[in-house]
Amino acid sequence: MPRPAKGPRLYKHKHRPQWYIADTGIRSFSTGCTSRADAEAALSIYIANKGRSGATLEPENVTIAEVLTAYGAGHAPSVAAPERIGYAIDALLPFWGRLKVSHVRGETCRRYGKVRCRSPGTIRRELGTLQAAINYAHREGYITSAVVVTLPQAPEPKERWLTRSEAAKLLYAAYRGTQPHLAKFMLIALYTGTRKDAILRMGLEPNTVGGWFDLDNGIMFRRGEGERQTKKRRKPAPIPRQLLCHLKRWQRNGARWAVENKGARCGSIEYGFRKTADDLGLTDVTPHTLKHTAITWALQNGASIWDVAGFFSTSTATIERVYGHHSDDYMASALRAVEGR
Template structure:
């Protein structure tokens, strides 16, 4: 890593307690420093996390790239992230989510003093961080993973950092991109739901609503969880991804997938969205699900999943509470319904090639992750092994 000067990008500084000219005492506060700019976050010394969030927001809104030096030791990481956010991120499927990741990266990599503190094990000298691209390496990447605290989140952030540096190289802003060290991937989730578990969740969402005091029982429309029942029905019948279901609309709108109730066809990809590696094939809808969808539309819904007459953006918090209420074991999240639907499809003997197209995932992935659920899986081998030994 470079031992050059510390980059002067936006960073946090703990302003000490001071006495004003009128005699009043101003308490110590975290402050954002960016060149000649000094902005108070209003956060006390003990509230470093809130100060970092304020820095993330500042970086996302205000930072402008400086002059580029080309070499990793002369190019600020913040400048690389800002360029990527300005030129590439607007075309992403979920630009707000990507922007949040860029801000989280910038808050750590752009504050070398704090990063050095988090990298320093007790009894060892502090690692040198400068705020420049030359900082990127195995020690700093490992420290970032520890700072974030969640391997999957940190891995996605670091992949984004790598993409930003590669983009900077492609437009000749950066001479070369140093290698990014990623944490080991956790084993693939194998949790899928039985039919009785799905029935339990549906019953709790439809009938066992939660009242304002947190106790189970009948509740008013505001505390209803019927929108979760709608989500789970669509997910169980189609194995679609969470965001595809939440974006599904009964009307033709350029920014949303379209459910054609007359022909029973669901175009999952919105017209205005680019195709990504997460496939969104157009599919015919199963009869029972189509009946539900037509009934919801007749009741006035514009989207497949609505809460109080409005489209739902997120269901994670309410879904977690539903799972807790049903006392299900293991990690059950909205994406578990995708695993469940694909598993059920294979158990029912759907041809793998057809299943690959319907569920929108590669054939190799389907066979590797779900193939053992198919009734014909290795059946021929077992049959031949059962024959008498040839003489």
């Protein structure tokens, strides 16, 4: 009597780290995943699409949950920050999960924004992930055509920056309290304009987590050798003299990471920063405000837009669009022409 078919299943290769999918009547193939959780997600995609063809792959027959699962399992592991895709998928699934791809229309996108009840910028990022997932599913053959996601209008860039007095109050409050690691984060952000996540992964020596400060040569490497380059750039830059003195002092005191808490690399400063800012009445200030502040101060002190873009690893177009009016040269040639005889 023949044995019953086992059906689709996972198994671990003896000599390779990846998980494989085996099924009756087909040759086993790799999921490309080394973790069991990711492999199970890939298996669920395989089972969902097994035997599908023709009309079953039309947008009206494929759920958004299937598309997001395929995108999360197949594409997210290959990007520099997969957790961002994960956050967006977690937010999208409660509303979109059971809907079909064909239900993606302007009306449902606007309804999602109302139900989600978040800022237009957040809704735009989450719906952007939905569009990316649909495009990925189309390229990979999970659906026969890609629909267009209606995004809310992009919000105006935030121009909030700190005065010298406000920055001093924040630093003093952090140092005076029980959060010296928060004060270190603020100093690095104000002197270098580096993004929060990059600062929290930076060490005082080469590491496998993120960038590092070369204190001997005075160079800041915002991105580690093993990290992917993203549109956020994170180019190397010289370390400002004042910050270099602080970093060397921290290293002499035994620090291995730029921002340490009780001898370990600090993973988050969100709660401490929010509480410190709120206690001072700076309720509209976020960690990203420190980057705005660093760039604004540099332009106000006479730095050129070209040099600011290079030092802060930000495109000249962004500097001109968001911060350009702080520069001493802003519209100077036009003003001279108008005032001239």
